[in-house]
Every structure is written in structure tokens, then in C-alpha cells.
Amino acid sequence: MSLLIFADNHNGHFPKHARELISYGRRMAEDLNTQTIVLVTGALSDEELLLPGKYGAHRVLVADDPRFEVLDHKLYTALIEQVVSEKGVTHLLFSYSPAGKALAPLAAARLQAGYVSAVTGLPENYDPFTVRKMIFSGKVFASVEISTEKKVITLAPNAWKEEILGEAVEPEKVSFAGLPQPVTDRLSLERHEGRIMLTDADIVISGGRGMQNAENFRLLEELAGLLGGAVACTRPVSDEGWRPPEEHAGQTGKIIAPDLYFAFGISGAIQHLAGVSGSKVIAAVNKDPDAPIFEAADYGIVGDALEVLPRLIEEVKKRKAARNR
Amino acid sequence: MEIVILLSVVPDTTVRVRLTEEGLPELSQVPLVINPWDELALTRALELKEDPASGVEKVTVLHAGPATHDAVLRKALAMGAGEAVRIDRDPQDAWEAATLLAEYLKEHAYDLVLAGVESSDYNGAATGLLTAGLADIPSVAAVSYVEVKEGEILFTRDLEGGREQVRMDAPVLAVVQKGIAREPRMPSMRGIMMARRMPITVVTPAQSKPLTRTVRFEMPPPKPPCKMVPADEPEKILDLLEQEAKVIRF
Known part of the structure; x- marks a missing residue:
């Protein structure tokens, strides 16, 4: 028995969810009285490779080769299958990230293992293995039992906090000589550089139709800049082209779960709330006192976002200046 | 070229969900729709x-479910699908659904299989790629656009912090998400x-069994009411976020 954690490599770094997943996996391994093995692909600096051990990995396996630069499902699934068979892995953990969401079910299919996506915490029970997840877009909790010997899960965003749980360990190289040739041919790549990734941000400042036009989103950018957050928007806003589609938070956009979700001029359609309801704290400013966003929010102001925002920005600047004096 | 859509039938997603006295989701009165x-x-x-x-000549929708889902499949035909295939079993989890779909695909010809990223009821995000794995079809996921040009299939897929365009040979299964089409097509009267x-x-279904089972449903605990800050003193919300909720710092 052992526990395998697939840690995403995002441009040479472990993203926040990968670090959280390692700490989560370590806690599960302690419950199961077994070892955590972290598998990572592609190039990472020596310094970065010290992190998995600190966050809780007992062993770190690295498959560093240019062919892993493109996420080819067959290649990656074969690598995971090889590690599972060599190390006697019984529990496979992935992030609920684009790569994790793809590889977890593919690995489950190859291993004839039961799969549950986006679990919200440690298992409620280990025998039978029972995990909790949200269904109906966050409206109901379901406890799901996996009946197979091998188990595959993805961890919901921000369901676990990263913790320092161990010491750096020496990474080991994985052989990948027998793996299949990739069949995914990359033609072009476009990166959104220089911004805090929406799914990584602790603070998200978000705007809806109540922001009235694209120009007014400058105010949200300014507040986000001051608080160290990222900007998000609702579907109508990205459909109108006021903001780029990758900023759309909601059921059909990005599912996010920051510490603070601060909503300006957002009424709170059920599809939008489904994408942000995992946030620790929701604050909202909206003109309509009956807007559904106030049912989901912890703190609220009934008022015009465009009048409230400049006052909040001024106040934050004032308080920051006072702290720095 | 032939495209197969793996189609899931779900209760209309915008309704409120309640639990029955037995603790099961109360969905008997909720209309069924295409995921x-x-x-x-x-x-x-x-x-x-x-x-x-x-060069796409045929679009088929493939579904595993009971006869009560036929009305929903008929909507897919009205939208313009050339054929609707229903595997006659109500699968109990994504594994069972994927087993049934994969067995069908193994015995039929197709070039491109499209599956939505998740169903809007159980949010399992599993069936598409489990099917690819079980039928041993090359796959691609997080696809936000697909083009077919002279037999070449091009996908735009979202990455963390970016996107890329990839080319793959047929047959291939793609799990698609936001962006793949702007609005769902409305069936015409003629359709x-x-x-x-x-x-x-x-x-007739192949042999299949589920590997997972939902043993309990639970409503989330009721949330305390929203604390309101007067609009003429909006700065007070910053105090609450800093000192009470402890989610911002200056």
C-alpha cells in the first residue's frame, strides 16, 4: 500500500493547489499508516524540488524530459500506471486542475479503480473508503463510497491548507524508456503572464453588470492591486467583451474558492454562485436589497458599486499609508 | 467524418434541490433536460x-439511460442530430455509464467523440475520460474550441494560466467546456x-456495474444572515473584513 500524489508543474513551479494536495495527501497517509510519493513531470529547479518534502512527501519522483512539456494523455497515463505498479500504489490523488481533472479519470480507467472528483476533505471513513463532495453545483453534500481496492480522487480547490509537515527529500529520477510516443501535436501556446492566477488568488475582486461598462473595471483593478488580489467577472460581463473570458467565475467558467470574494454589482445568479460558493468569506455591494447575492454573502452593502468603490479605494490607501508610517 | 456526442440527461439545473424524508434528492417533479x-x-x-x-457528414447522440429519457433525446434530434442511440440501462455511477458507452464505441465507427466536462447534477466530471480510457481512444480535455479542416481536427484547450492549440488524428475523444459554442441551438419547428x-x-446494454455509491446526501448548514453595512459608511466593511473575518490586511 502507498499513496501517490500527482503534483502539477506550472512553468517550473508548484502551484498553490499542488502544495495543498501534498499536505492533504500526507495527512491521509498518516491515517492509513503509509508513505506519500509525489510524482512530478518536466523541469523544476533544485530549490523548487525541495518543496514537496517540506509539504509532506516521503519520496519525490521526477520525470524530467522535454516530451512531458505537452500534456499528452496516453504518455502521462502510462507514466502514472508504471509508477503505480512499481510502487504498489493504492491511493491516487490529483488536483482539481486542468491536468488533474484529465489524468485522474484516465488513470482510474486503466487501473479499474473507483473515482470521485472534487472531494472536500479527508475521508469520512477509510473502510469502506468514503469521501464527501458537493453536488448540484454546491447545493447538496454527497458522501460517496469507493468499493475497489485502488482509489482515485481529485481534491476540490482550497479544500485544504498547505502545511509544513516534513523535511526536504532528495528527488529520484523515474525511467520513462518504455512509455508510448505522444499523439498530441502542439501548434501554438499562449500564456497569460504577469497576473495573479484567478484560481490561485486569496482575494478576488469581482464585477458584474452593475459595473455598467468595461472602463469602470479600472476601479476593481485598482482595489485588487491594493489588496493583492485578482479580478474576476460574471458571465454577462465576459460575453459582452468587457473582460477576457478567462476571468469569468461561475459554473461554466472558473470554479474559485478564495479567502475573500468581493462582489461588486453582481446580482448572484445561481450559475455564478455555483462557481464561487466555496469562498471562505463573501462580501457584496449591490443596489438591489433583494439580490440573491446577499443570501450567499457574509457582509453586504446595499448601494451603487460605482459610488462605494472610490470610497473603499481611498480608505484602503489611507490605511496602508498609516501602517507604513 | 462522423461525430458522436456522449449525452447525459439531467434534471433542470436551475431549480432548488430538496431532500426527501428518506434523505434522497427530491427530483420527481423536476423536468429533465440535455446536460x-x-x-x-x-x-x-x-x-x-x-x-x-x-467534411463532417453525420452527428449521432449516444446516451445510456431508461426509456423515460426518450423525450430528451428527441430534442437532440430536433436540434439536428442525425441519429439518437440509447443504451437501455440506467447507470448508477460514471463508471457504469462509461462502461456502457465504451462498449458501444468499440463496435461502431466514428472519428470524433465530444463529451461535456461534467453533468450539472452530480458534477462527477468523470464519464467522458473514463469512456476514453475504457475504449482506449486517444483523448484531449479542457477543450474550449474545436475546428475540423480537411480531415484535420484542431483543438483549443485551456491550461492553467494560458491556452494552446493542438492537433490530433482521428479517432479522438474530446472533453469540452465553456467556449465550445456560444449559445445552445434552439430546435426549429421543422426540426x-x-x-x-x-x-x-x-x-441492449453490455455487462456493467458501478464502482462507487452515494451513501448519504446532506444539505449544507444554513448560513448566518448577511451583516449589512450602511451605504453612507462603506468603509466599515473594511473593518469587518480585517478584524472579524481576518481576510484582508493593509
């Missing part, structure tokens, strides 16, 4: 079929009339 992501996948497949340069006369192909 929204699968509806967008079907819409894109139909757009491709209408473009003569794509609805034609669909009434079209048969639904009913297939």
Missing part, C-alpha cells in the same frame, strides 16, 4: 456539419416535426 455542456457540444458538432469544408417521426435506436 448543458453536452448541449453546447452538440451545437458545435451541428455547426461543423453545416460547414461543407469540415421538431421531423424529430417526431425519427426512430430512436435502442441498444
